[in-house]
Amino acid sequence: MSTISENHTLENVARLYLLKLQAINQYEYFAKQSKKDGYEQIMAIFTEMHEQILNHAKTLFRLLEGQSPVVSLEVKSPGISNTAENLAVSIANEKAMIALLKECEALAWTEDQKKVATKLKLFSQISEFYVRRFEKLLKNIEDGTVFKKDHKVKWYCRKCGLIYESERALHNCPGCEHPQGYFEVLAENF
Numbered sequence: 001m002s003t004i005s006e007n008h009t010l011e012n013v014a015r016l017y018l019l020k021l022q023a024i025n026q027y028e029y030f031a032k033q034s035k036k037d038g039y040e041q042i043m044a045i046f047t048e049m050h051e052q053i054l055n056h057a058k059t060l061f062r063l064l065e066g067q068s069p070v071v072s073l074e075v076k077s078p079g080i081s082n083t084a085e086n087l088a089v090s091i092a093n094e095k096a097m098i099a100l101l102k103e104c105e106a107l108a109w110t111e112d113q114k115k116v117a118t119k120l121k122l123f124s125q126i127s128e129f130y131v132r133r134f135e136k137l138l139k140n141i142e143d144g145t146v147f148k149k150d151h152k153v154k155w156y157c158r159k160c161g162l163i164y165e166s167e168r169a170l171h172n173c174p175g176c177e178h179p180q181g182y183f184e185v186l187a188e189n190f
């Protein structure tokens with residue numbers, strides 16, 4: 001992967017790299033809180049994002065190869081609250097990230113940094129998906145529909161793999177006795 005020579009895009013990539021590192025840590029903290037709150041699926045989503053954003057950071061790190069830009073960055077700590085609050089913070093974070101990515105992408109095009117611009121465009125598309133998913137997860141918590149639906153669904157136990165059909169998830173899995181938090185609506189995408 002070629003490196004960036006000189007321009008504002010170099011500083012932007014460095015800033016985005018640091019912001020991604022912040023997000024990686026934050027989502028790891030939020031994953032642990034989701035587990036404490038009994039939301040295993042949300043824990044897994046935050047954990048997966050942790051890995052994915054680590055990869056985004058790696059891409060930016062490679063773009064910075066051989067360079068040593070100096071940038072200043074505001075460190076924001078919203079603290080670690082309950083899962084619903086953490087989801088709301090995450091929505092705001094990702095929306096801010098999308099706005100920044102779009103701004104940096106536009107500048108990268110003007111500076112003829114096509115490779116960087118393309119990566120930033122793809123990253124903002126990923127963040128848009130993150131926002132949609134966070135909003136749905138938060139709404140489920142607010143509406144009390146994480147483990148209770150208004151129609152029959154197939155519940156899947158993340159711990160033992162048991163599947164059964166019902167409007168609500170059982171308080172404990174009959175297969176492994178683990179609590180309700182391990183259930184999620186079965187999704188087959190294979």
Ligand SMILES: [Fe+2]
Nearest residue numbers: 157160173176
């Ligand atoms: Fe189970």
